Amino acid sequence: MLRRREVLVGAGALASAHFVGLGGASAQQVKLRYAHVGSEGDIQYWYGDEAGKRIPKATGDRVQVQVFPNSQLGGVQELIDGVRSGAISMGHHEFASLARLSKDIAVFNAPFIYRDGAHALAATDPQKSEVLIEFNDKLAKDGGMRIVGRVFRGARQMTAKMAVRSPADLQGKPFRGVPLQLWTTMIKGFGAIPTPVEVAELPTALMTGMVVGQENPLTMINANKLYEVQTHVMLTGHMQNVLPVFINERVWQGIGPDDRKAVYGIFETLAQETLQQANKAEQDLIGELKKKGMTFVTEQDGLKLAEFRERVIAEVNKDFPSWKPYIERIAAVK
Template identity: 70%
Template sequence: MALGLGLSVGLGLQAQAQVTIRYAHVGSEGDIQYWYAEEFAKRVNQRTEGRVKVQVFPNSQLGGAQETVDGVRSGAIPLAHHEFASLARLSPDIAVFAAPFAYRDGSHAMNATDPAKSEVMKELSDKLVATANIRIIGRLYRGARQMTAKMAVYSPADLKDKRFRGVPLQLWTTMIKGMGAIPTPVEVGELPTALMTGMVIGQENPLTMINANKLYEVQTHVMLTSHMQNVLPVFINERTWQSIPEKDRAIISATAAEIGEETLKLGNEAETKLIDELKKKGMTFVTAADGLKVEDFRKAVSAQVRTDFPSWGPYIERIAAVK
């Protein structure tokens, strides 16, 4: 069936069409985003009594960030999740939801990105529908993003002239530059090799991803900067969305919201547990008590964001005002 959307009618169920939706993401087993997609598919399949069947393709099986977003835009991949910043080519201001140091904590990040309740989220999601034929139907929480390196890092001065991995998106180039390093885009699938060969000296990700991808084998230190509260939007091709009966769209939205809240709990629990686990695997943690200058990173990165994304100021203020 065209656009990756399969429709089949069972014998004796002529009025009951089955919609099969392919769901793509780049996450590996052990990462919260992997669990989210599997759980979403299972619950949607059950709650729609098979009317909507979700098939998950993890581990970049259907492509990296750009291929995934382009696929959802065209409808070749009906459903996906990835970084807010990966949608910026289609609607530049949507990436403000990934802005470093924009949130107080995980709860604030989830409230500000709630597609049903957050006014700023609804406004920017509507823009995305209008410009790119993509609708945000949910979000998930992966935890705070932390910095890792082959050495202890205390301030932006320690990263001067050093190549540091960024997600291959403009926002990460801005952030890594603000952190004092030379931004070096590397796809997630190539990251362990890039770290092992010294192509880059460090990277940043939630602890769940650092553990799941065994980055402790190629990195020695974790800096608890919590520079991003990592919330990923779940987005669907608008034509696919409108082809689903309203009753089932309501089930899908409610399921996405429910599992999203569960990821917040999982992310917070995992962070505490993983610090101990990663210490046992040989990683050294650097905190404010050890001299980590989080405020220096905040000021330098925020200044770079203001320079590179001058239209974001009012949005960041509205996000900060969300309870």
């Protein structure tokens, strides 16, 4: 049986489906269910824990949060449906997981779109980024939830049970993708056969040969012990992986404005800390994963990164032609 962790949080950002005393702006108490798919050792798991420690202090313990990591409340679709309905108060996952609620919001997940991690956080700032604010208004109106923070997990890298240097090496081979349309598009650009697999099932899928490879930040690759079922890491850095933290809109609006402001502040601090951690962890983890037997393939080793970039961008432009103006606006964010 999966273990549940209950974290006490006083906040306006981690909102709940149950309210007690909705009278004063700062007096209401909220009980929240916060779900995500991250496992211990992944930076997104740390983020949830830290939010649980810091938000109560910032808001006077006015909110209780029960945290459900490791896909305890279901996979991606269950998470999104739950937050939309209010059965789950809040969670975090890829921008692309919100695409069926807000058309084109998956553009924030687009491969090869960000200059670096700092640019990714600036472009997805729910208080300052004009393009994100525009999407957030639509998401609240049409999807019943809004983005209140983000988690930076580092650059996503490719792994496989063999060396991969160009899309030709993956031709005709099944490659795991997050069960979302953007990943299907991207993996076609990799040259592989897109094969959706939930993260909880990924080690088994790799072990059995259902898929030959996958892509994730190094923190996740290490935390999920993928070095036991994969031999090579290709440093493609194809995505700067930033996850939106989203909350049921009714719950969010039921929290006092002072507490909402405090929660925004906590989430912004945590976002910058995840950026610092991810940058440091990437260098540390390369050495650690090498010790665990993984071989790294870089451009110096013949990795044809420009070819991957060209192929992937062509697939994205074909499948998502409406993204072009958004990509230009995101690129212009300083």
